[in-house]
């Protein structure tokens with residue numbers, strides 16, 4: 423933590439009373455690794471305090487696959503990560519639960535449990551077998567990020583660069599069929615990491631709200647991982663939401679502006695462009711996974727511990743309590759409500 427955080431009572435109160443949703447967290451990479459080393463109750467022992475103190479309620483756990491596992495080990499790794507979450511929940515039933523529906527999310531909120539949703543971050547675990555989608559649905563996966571920043575059978579990922587690199591292909595036929603089937607099953611399509619061509623292919627097909635779980639504004643930070651204004655407007659027209667990403671690389675191109683206040687500028691920008699209903703959190707905290715702690719790439723918030731600073735900045739910029747309620751959770755909850763219980 424960067425120095426002690428003194429939080430005013432109003433911020434504390436808001437964070438306690440409003441549901442907080444994080445639409446993207448790679449926690450399972452760490453949990454699966456530690457369980458393989460023989461540890462148990464990893465979330466309860468190492469994460470729960472922070473969750474409780476920050477007041478986060480609903481967390482989307484991505485199934486992220488390091489490129490060294492692709493393609494052969496992708497399915498196994500995905501199953502291992504899902505299994506790790508199941509076991510963690512079994513070991514800490516008082517505090518954690520898996521959410522397969524909006525009713526489950528409501529249950530988690532009512533019973534003061536941390537509710538986890540499962541999400542693909544790239545559909546490599548399916549290989550080119552679309553029938554496996556239904557199996558993963560049965561296992562509890564409810565969000566489908568079609569690609570990570572690489573190519574797979576569904577489409578092409580965006581590069582981590584300021585200019586367009588790579589092949590520039592859109593969705594494959596497999597990718598298009600996947601969007602249709604996922605929506606039919608009641609899964610949410612997530613366009614974060616897709617390249618621009620794939621993005622527009624999704625928008626032609628999708629019928630339900632489409633989200634970008636962890637992407638910022640390209641107008642404020644030139645980065646292919648961020649969204650152009652037309653893309654933000656298009657997502658909003660579906661009723662989708664954009665989750666703000668704390669990765670410094672996506673916050674600003676200027677070193678001196680890589681901080682959480684600049685990330686709040688991205689919220690301001692989206693609110694001005696399309697309204698308050700379309701922005702949320704997808705923090706994508708990764709500092710805990712970075713081996714090089716002095717990396718140039720870092721999270722502009724020090725995990726959930728610094729979330730109060732972020733909320734305080736929203737308060738300072740004049741957002742009303744109702745506005746803040748939407749940003750910290752309600753906007754994503756609305757999407758979950760619309761899509762998951764179909």
Ligand SMILES: [Zn+2]
Pocket residue numbers: 543615636706
């Ligand atoms: Zn990501």
